[in-house]
Amino acid sequence: MLRNIELFISMCSNQSTFKPVFHEESIIYGYRHPRSSATDCVLSLFQLTNETLNIWTHFLPTWYFLWKLVTVILMQTVWLDSFTWPLVVFLFSCCVYPLASSCAHTFSTMSVRARHICFFFDYAALSFYSLGSAIIYSAYVFPDRWVNSFFHRCYMPIAVVNTVVCTSIACYSRLGLPFLQYNHDTIKRVFAFAYPYLFDNIPLFYRVFLCEGDGCTANDTNLLHYYHITLAFLTGFLFATHLPERLAPGSFDYIGHSHQLFHVCGVLGTHFQMKAAERDMALRRPWLLQNSIPITLSNSAGVALLSVVVNLIIVISYSLPLLCDSKKKFGKS
Template identity: 75%
Template sequence: MLSLIKLPRVFTINQVPKLFHEDGIISGYRHPHSSATDCILSLFQLTNETLNIWTHFLPTWYFLWKTGTVVLMHTAWQDSFTWPLVVFLLSCCIYPLASSCAHTFSSMSERAYHICFFFDYGALSFYSLGSAISYSAYVFPDKWVNSFFHQWYVPMAMLNTVVCTGLACYSRFTVSQSPKFSKYLRVVAFSYPYLFDNIPLFYRVFLCVGEGCTDNDTNILHCNHIALAFLTGFLFATHLPERLAPGSFDYIGHSHQLFHVCGILGTHFQMKAIEQDMMTRHPWLLENSIPITFYNSVCAGLLCLVVNLTIIILFSLPLLTPPVSKEKQYYTGPKKNSAKRCLYW
C-alpha cells in the first residue's frame, strides 16, 4: 500500500535553513515547511529523524502498559503508597510521547520547530519531577529519611522543574544568534535537575557506609540507571559519533538516536529499581518515612504540569503572531508542489 504513496523528498544540509541543521548530519533532512501529512508519511521512509521518532514512540506503549498494570494490580486509587510510582510512570509515558511528536511535526515550519520542542522540554522536566517524587517516597537512604533535606526535597524539585522548563524554552530564542550558547543552556537546564534529584541516590550508592545506608540488591539496578543516564548526557553534549565522520551516520547511528535508546534503557532500569525499592522497603517506609499524601505526590505533579503548560504557552505566543513576511523571507524558490523544486538558499 505504501508503495502506491509518493513519500516526501529529503534534502541536504545546504537546502534547509540553518535552524534545522544538526552537527555532523549532511543529508536526510525533510522539507522545512512540510505538511502534517508529509510529516506522518516521513515515519515510513528513512530520514535523519525516522529512528528518533520510533525509538521514543514504541517505548511509550511499553510504559503505558506498565502504568496500567501497576494501577490495576495495586488498586492505586485506594492505596496512597503507590501514588508516587504512578506519577513517575505517567511522566515516563509523557516524555517519550512528547519527544516523538516533536520530532515528527517539527519540520512543518520554523515556528512549529520551536513550539514542538517547547513541549518536549516541558515533558522532560515533568519526568524529572516524577523521578524526585518517587525517590522521596521510596529511594531515600534510611539515614536521610525525615531529615530537613528530605522534607524540602520535593518542593525544591518542583522549583527546579519550573526553572528547567523556562531555561530550556528560552534557549530556543538564542539559537539563531548563538547556537553553542543555546546548547550549553539546555545542557545546564536538564543536568541540574537530574543531579539534584539524584543526590540521595548518589549518597546511598557511592558514599554511604555503615548502618542506615539501605544497601540492598536494588542498588545494582540504580547503578545501571546512573551509568546509562551519564552516557545519555554524554551523547547529547558531544554529538558523537557523527561529529567524527560527518555524513556517515545521517540515517542510522547518530548521537540523537543513541541518546534516545540509552535514555529509554536508563528509564527502564530506573523504573525497575523504584518498583523494587517500593516493594522491599514497604513496611519500614510506612512506619518511618514522611506520609505519602495527595498533596506531596499527585497534586505536586499536577501543579507543575499546569505551570509547565503555562510557560510553554507564554513562550509560544510571540511565535504565533509574527509578520507574515518574516516566515516567507527564507523561501526563494517556487511552491513546494511545483515540478521544479528549487528550495532553500
C-alpha cells in the same frame, strides 16, 4: 523576555535562518522539507530520513511505559493504596516524555515556528519526567539515614522549582539570538536538564557511592540503580558531544547518530530506574510506612499537577508571540 522573542520572530522571517534552525551539527543528509505538511510529516514515519529513528525510538517505548502504568493501576488497586501513588505519577511521566519527543520530532519540519513550539512541549515533558523521578525518590529511594531529615522535607519543593527553571532555560535556548552560537545553546540545554537530574539524584548518589555503615539501605536494588546512573551519564555524554557523527560527518546521518543513541540510552535508563523504584518500594514498604514522610495526594499527584500547569504556562508564554506573529503575516492571505 518578550523583547528577545520579538527579535527571534524577526529573524525567522529570513529564509537564511532555515539552515541553522533545521540543520543539526555534523548531520549532512536526510533532512525533510522545512515546509512539510502534517500529512507529509506523518508519512515520513515510514520513510528513511535522519529523524525516522528519532521518532520510533521514543514512540514505541511510550506504549511499553503505558502498559506498565495500566498494569500497576489494575493490579495494585492504587485508589486504595496511597503508597503506590508516587509510582503511578512517575509512570505517567514516563509515558509523557517519549510521546512528546516523538511528536516533536514528527511535526518539527512544518515551519520554523512549529519546530520551536514542538520542542517547547518536549522540554516541558522532560521537566515533568524529572519531577516524577523526584517523587519516587522521595517516596522510596532516600537512604534510611536521610529519611524525614530537613533535606528530605525540603526536597520536593526544590524539585518543583527546578522543573520551572529547567523548562524556562531550555525554551529560552531555542530563541537563537544573534550573539549566541549553536554551541552556547547546546550548553544551556545540557545545563537545563543536567541540573535537575543531579539534584534529584543527590540521595541516590549518597546512598550508592558515599554512605557507609548503618542506615545506608544497601540492598539488591543498588545494582539496578548503578545501571540507571551509568545509562543516564551516557545519555548526557551523547547529547553534549554529538558523537559519533562529529568524528565522521555524513556517515551517521540516517542510522547511528548521537540523538538516536541518546534516545535509546535514555529509555533504557528509565526502564532500570523504574525497576529499581519498584523493587525499593516492595522491599522497604513496611519500614517506610512507619518512618518516612506520609504519602498524600498533595505531595504526589498534587505537585505533579502543579508542575504540569506551571510548565504549560511557560510553554504558552513562549509560543503565543510566535503564533500571533504568524497570524499577522498570513491572516490576510
